[in-house]
Amino acid sequence: MSASRAALVCCFFCLVPGVPGTLRGPARAHLTSTNMDLVFRWEPAPGAPTGLTYSTEYRSSATPFRPGCVKISTPECDLTPFNISVYGMYTARVRAQLGDQGSEWVLSNNITLDRETSIGSPSVSLLSIGENLELVIKDPKFRVSRLRSVYSSATYNITYWKKNQENKARNVPDVQQNRVILDDLAPSSEYCVQVQIHTVKNPKPSFPSEITCGSTAGEKESPWVAALVVFVVMAAVVALVVVVVLRWKRISHFLCPKHVLPEYFKESLLDPPSSSLCFVMQNCPPVEEINHQVDVVPSARMLEEGDPLKAVESSCRDQLQTPGENRQHVSEETL
Ligand SMILES: *[C@@H]1O[C@H](CO)[C@@H](O)[C@H](O)[C@H]1NC(C)=O
Numbered sequence: 001m002s003a004s005r006a007a008l009v010c011c012f013f014c015l016v017p018g019v020p021g022t023l024r025g026p027a028r029a030h031l032t033s034t035n036m037d038l039v040f041r042w043e044p045a046p047g048a049p050t051g052l053t054y055s056t057e058y059r060s061s062a063t064p065f066r067p068g069c070v071k072i073s074t075p076e077c078d079l080t081p082f083n084i085s086v087y088g089m090y091t092a093r094v095r096a097q098l099g100d101q102g103s104e105w106v107l108s109n110n111i112t113l114d115r116e117t118s119i120g121s122p123s124v125s126l127l128s129i130g131e132n133l134e135l136v137i138k139d140p141k142f143r144v145s146r147l148r149s150v151y152s153s154a155t156y157n158i159t160y161w162k163k164n165q166e167n168k169a170r171n172v173p174d175v176q177q178n179r180v181i182l183d184d185l186a187p188s189s190e191y192c193v194q195v196q197i198h199t200v201k202n203p204k205p206s207f208p209s210e211i212t213c214g215s216t217a218g219e220k221e222s223p224w225v226a227a228l229v230v231f232v233v234m235a236a237v238v239a240l241v242v243v244v245v246l247r248w249k250r251i252s253h254f255l256c257p258k259h260v261l262p263e264y265f266k267e268s269l270l271d272p273p274s275s276s277l278c279f280v281m282q283n284c285p286p287v288e289e290i291n292h293q294v295d296v297v298p299s300a301r302m303l304e305e306g307d308p309l310k311a312v313e314s315s316c317r318d319q320l321q322t323p324g325e326n327r328q329h330v331s332e333e334t335l
Pocket residue numbers: 083085
């Protein structure tokens with residue numbers, strides 16, 4: 001009888017909707033943050049029935065509880081998209097549900113994001129610059145805001161060592177620039193670096209970067225030769241540009257030779273055909289191999305012998321009669 005009475009009592013409680021205490025609350029509810037996210041996790045109570053769902057709420061120190069993920073089946077809720085502030089202190093709570101039953105709320109720890117978030121590892125690359133190595137550091141990406149916005153005075157702690165000599169590692173703390181030249185290195189050697197971020201607000205340093213290695217160049221001359229070649233090429237280009245700029249007038253005249261005609265040529269070409277030369281030339285009918293006629297220029301001999309135009313005029317006349325002979329004639333006269 002007592003067993004059936006117990007079953008009845010149980011049935012009564014089971015049928016009352018949402019009565020607290022009928023389901024055991026989840027265990028180990030905790031808030032964590034990495035790179036400024038906010039994630040709420042818990043574990044199902046030992047011996048919890050299958051088919052449970054969970055509902056969560058969260059609050060900051062300045063606000064009442066607000067709903068987070070509702071009726072989820074996974075024991076995890078990412079609260080990052082719920083408009084969280086990087087300076088906020090957050091608390092969350094979770095309860096299990098099965099049909100109409102619900103457990104008590106289970107509270108999480110508090111977390112103050114900027115002081116407690118785990119800062120991820122920076123990414124590091126090494127560039128070989130002759131005998132030096134240039135280290136380029138990239139901050140981890142934050143889910144909310146940026147590392148440099150939250151931690152304006154973040155610094156890098158750089159550790160580097162010659163490969164296989166980790167016990168002789170050198171340390172450069174408090175570096176603010178994200179590009180650093182390591183210049184006390186031996187040539188033709190492989191070095192490895194690891195970087196960690198330190199902030200004032202967050203007592204935990206970041207996760208260390210991956211160990212990254214790079215080699216220094218061997219030849220002392222090679223960077224000089226390269227620099228010299230670059231310098232010579234640059235100097236040649238600059239000289240060329242200067243020459244072009246200074247001599248532009250000449251160069252443009254050379255490229256457009258019509259401008260280079262002497263003034264008296266221009267004048268005589270632009271004059272109306274008043275000169276007898278022009279007149280005569282116009283009256284000459286086109287002839288084969290007329291280039292001989294273009295050769296007609298006043299020579300010293302012709303000037304001595306008299307008016308060269310007359311000679312041309314007569315040659316034109318001859319040409320009309322016997323073109324073959326006349327070519328000879330003209331060239332004799334003019335040359
Ligand atoms: C986000 O939070 C800020 C302050 O915490 C509030 O002023 C703002 O209205 C919120 N925005 C939304 C979309 O909830």
